[in-house]
Each structure stands twice: as structure tokens, then as C-alpha cells.
Amino acid sequence: MSQPKILTLLSDFGDNDVYVAVMKGVISQINPGLKLVDLTHQIPPQNLAAARFCLMNAYPYFPVGTVHLAVVDPGVGSQRRAIALQLAQGFLIGPDNGIFSGITSKNQVIKAVELTNLNYWRTSQPSSTFHGRDIFAPVAAHLANGVSLQELGREINPTTLVKLDIGECFETATGVTGCIQYIDHFGNLVSNIPGSYVQGKTWSVKVANLTMPGCETYSDVQNQEALALVGSHGWVEIAINSGNAYMQLQINWQDTLHVLFLQSC
Structure with missing residues (x-):
């Protein structure tokens, strides 16, 4: 019997509200058999540098094919892109705001897409404040369920992805x-x-x-x-x-x- 696909979650939602549980509910409606792993939901609010660091340090420890869903999204509802990335060891789903730039600085992006296919969203009219529920969670679940990256939206050039400036050494x-x-x-x-x-x-x-x-x-x-x-x-x-x-x-x-x-x- 094959092992269930792993889907990790990271956010700045904390545990006082139901936001994390709601995303898990959306994921479970699509595939209740996924193995969900919480990296952390205690990222300081809107702190992209902390999210970048935690993702970068957790990523190498998961098996090939793992889907990583990250929602620290101060630009939610704006023109910032919603993206999915394919790397040799797994997939990244979240906003294009530099949150993945720690991982991509050390690992080549094989393919990148903007999430433009509404068929894989929870709704064609997503909330302007909760893309984690309406876009990222359902897309991550479908991707872990076997939907190919190219079905999720239009391909974009990986060199155009936002990089977070944390300073140089x-x-x-x-x-x-x-x-x-x-x-x-x-x-x-x-x-x-x-x-x-x-x-x-x-x-x-x-x-x-x-x-x-x-x-x-x-x-x-x-x-x-x-x-x-x-x-x-x-x-x-x-x-x-x-x-x-x-x-x-x-x-x-x-x-x-x-x-x-x-x-x-």
C-alpha cells in the first residue's frame, strides 16, 4: 500500500482563531486521506522573513513529492500573484511575495505557474482577505491529489519570482x-x-x-x-x-x- 501524500502548512494565523482549521477542512473535503503536517502557525504577523527562514530550514527534511502550503500574506487581495512551484524535492504553494526565496536560493525551480485556473479554487469569487481558504488550500489539496502543475494556471518565468531582501553577509x-x-x-x-x-x-x-x-x-x-x-x-x-x-x-x-x-x- 502506498503512503499518503504529505501536505505541510505554515502561516501566521496562530491558534486562537479557526483559520487554520478552516483550511484543513477545505483540504479534507478534497482529499481526507492526505497527511497534514503543521510546520508552524506562530509566525509573527506579516513577518515574511520569519516565514522564509522556517520554510527554508524545514524543506530538506521532507520526502520527495511533499506539498508545502505557506500563507503569510500581507498583500492578500492585491495584485500580488498566487503561485505554485515545482522543485526536485517537492512543491510550494502560496503568495509570490518572497516567502519561498530562501528555498529557491538553494534549489532550482523546475516549473512555476500563476494560479489562474478557477476550477481548482474553492470559489470563483474568493474572499479578498482569506486566499488561504479560497485559493491556496484547495489548490494544494488538488496538487497533492495528483493534478499536474500545468493544469493549475499559466506558466511563468521563475526569474520573475519575488525575492525577499534579508541583507547580505x-x-x-x-x-x-x-x-x-x-x-x-x-x-x-x-x-x-x-x-x-x-x-x-x-x-x-x-x-x-x-x-x-x-x-x-x-x-x-x-x-x-x-x-x-x-x-x-x-x-x-x-x-x-x-x-x-x-x-x-x-x-x-x-x-x-x-x-x-x-x-x-
Whole structure:
């Protein structure tokens, strides 16, 4: 017996309202046998950078053929495109607002379509505030049900997809400069500097007026002390052992930080 197709969901809807359940209801009306996996619905409202990061880091861990539905959509009801993308490992469904640009920066888009075929929408007159229910959820369900990508709408050039600017990291005379691209549930401040830059080096991080050592684990410093390390996702991050770096250090999204390489004596 073949395994049910996996459909993941990510949104900024939270769990106080029924929005997520409504999307799942729409999906189940089309195919109640789909395996639904919630990546997260706790993306800060309208925070595309957080959605981009979470999708980028979750995507590699799902089997080939997985359909990923993402709805963080501050431009809902506007002229922004609704899209579906085919990649080697799976499919992406959501708004064309840069939410998928983390994944597409590392993986080639095989085919991209704008969702113009109303036959696969829940209604030909979708709500101007809930495309997740009326467009994205039913299209994702049909795609997971075996409908081909080209049936969902008109093909578009992948190079025209919106890219989200989260800042660049670049090498300097003394190390690498980057910025904070994500803040997790624990208050860890995740930079856009790949951990490969610091591998095998003695290093520290400077941000604002603070300098903290580059470490291997949280326990390399005392409780409530700040440190930098490479997190499980592979990026340099700032943390506080048994504390919340975001709240305690007052460092925020997009703030600049510098990795400094220390010279050996």
C-alpha cells in the first residue's frame, strides 16, 4: 500500500482563531486521506522573513513529492500573484511575495505557474482577505491529489519570482559581517552568516557595543552569560545560556553583527 501524500502548512494565523482549521477542512473535503503536517502557525504577523527562514530550514527534511502550503500574506487581495512551484524535492504553494526565496536560493525551480485556473479554487469569487481558504488550500489539496502543475494556471518565468531582501553577509579584513535573519522561540538571534565561516577558527561576535565568544555549546559559558555558536540549522547565532538573548540584549531583526577571527599567538 502506498503512503499518503504529505501536505505541510505554515502561516501566521496562530491558534486562537479557526483559520487554520478552516483550511484543513477545505483540504479534507478534497482529499481526507492526505497527511497534514503543521510546520508552524506562530509566525509573527506579516513577518515574511520569519516565514522564509522556517520554510527554508524545514524543506530538506521532507520526502520527495511533499506539498508545502505557506500563507503569510500581507498583500492578500492585491495584485500580488498566487503561485505554485515545482522543485526536485517537492512543491510550494502560496503568495509570490518572497516567502519561498530562501528555498529557491538553494534549489532550482523546475516549473512555476500563476494560479489562474478557477476550477481548482474553492470559489470563483474568493474572499479578498482569506486566499488561504479560497485559493491556496484547495489548490494544494488538488496538487497533492495528483493534478499536474500545468493544469493549475499559466506558466511563468521563475526569474520573475519575488525575492525577499534579508541583507547580505560579506567577508571583511577581520572576519565576516552579516545581520540577524531570525529570532526563535527561545530568543536565540540567528544570523545570516553560515557556520562554515567559523569552522576550525577561534572567533567572537561583536554586535552593538557587545562582544561575545564563539563557542561550541551553550554550557561553555556560565548561566545568563551571552555567547555565539553555530546552531543546528547551520547559521551563526547569538544566545544566552539559560536565558533569552532577544529580550536581554535588545538586539532585533536585521541588526548588523560582525564575526571577528582571533589571531593565534
